[in-house]
Amino acid sequence: MNTAVKLPEFITVSQHDAVATITLNRPDLRNAINDQMRAELIAAFAAADVDPAVRAIILTGAGKGFCSGGDIGGMRARLDAPAGEVAFNGWKRQKSTHRGVAAIHGVSKPVIAAVNGAAFGLGLDMALACDFIIAAEGAKMSMSFVKRGLVSDGGGMYFLPRRVGLSKAKELIFTARVVEPAEALALGMIDRIAAPESLLAAAHAWAKELTIGSATAVALTKEIMDKTFERSDEEIFAMGREAQAMCYTTAEHRKSVEDFLNKTAK
Structure with missing residues (x-):
């Protein structure tokens, strides 16, 4: 009996030299994360981690945005659940979210987030889970959770203070304000800035530098x-x-x- 293999729908993977590029691919929704995309992302990072031909990884987004955060459809479904099931359903969804972030942070190879546009909420958490961040000029970043009555649930409360310090991390999370690349670089929130048209080339050149050692x-x-x-x-x-x-x-x-x-x- 043959079993059909479902091909990735929301994630694309390419490789050049020893660098794998994993691309979030829901450009019509600014690469908002849904359950299927998360599962595909976890699988892509797991495959890159065990592939000896891959020495470094770039995470980026298709289209004009890096990742706008969690899919609003999932939020709507959560609100429509019976009151007695909301907490446990939420707990299970959070475990799934954290598996996705752990797949990025826990991979044994250097990971560069190439932030090509808006990185809001969970999208910014995912970028922060990478080892390094390079952002395109004009990209916008926001810890937008409080605007939805939520806390940063994708590791931002862990990663952001380690980059910018505790008090600045609190300020960015409490205000949910938008941060542009120049300020983000000055804060240490990101590591480099590139022109939009050369972002991936700059990320790839940097990734290659990270592959020269053992x-x-x-x-x-x-x-x-x-x-x-x-x-x-x-x-x-x-x-x-x-x-x-x-x-x-x-x-x-x-x-x-x-x-x-x-x-x-x-």
């Missing part, structure tokens, strides 16, 4: 550094020792040392 060393370093603020110095040192012992055994390390010694001997 994939093993990068993966282990990312895993440790992402825990730096939560662990004690001794715990980080211990994780570093374990990671270094693993690196000693890799073919990448052996080849690097041999190449260096052979060059020195000549």
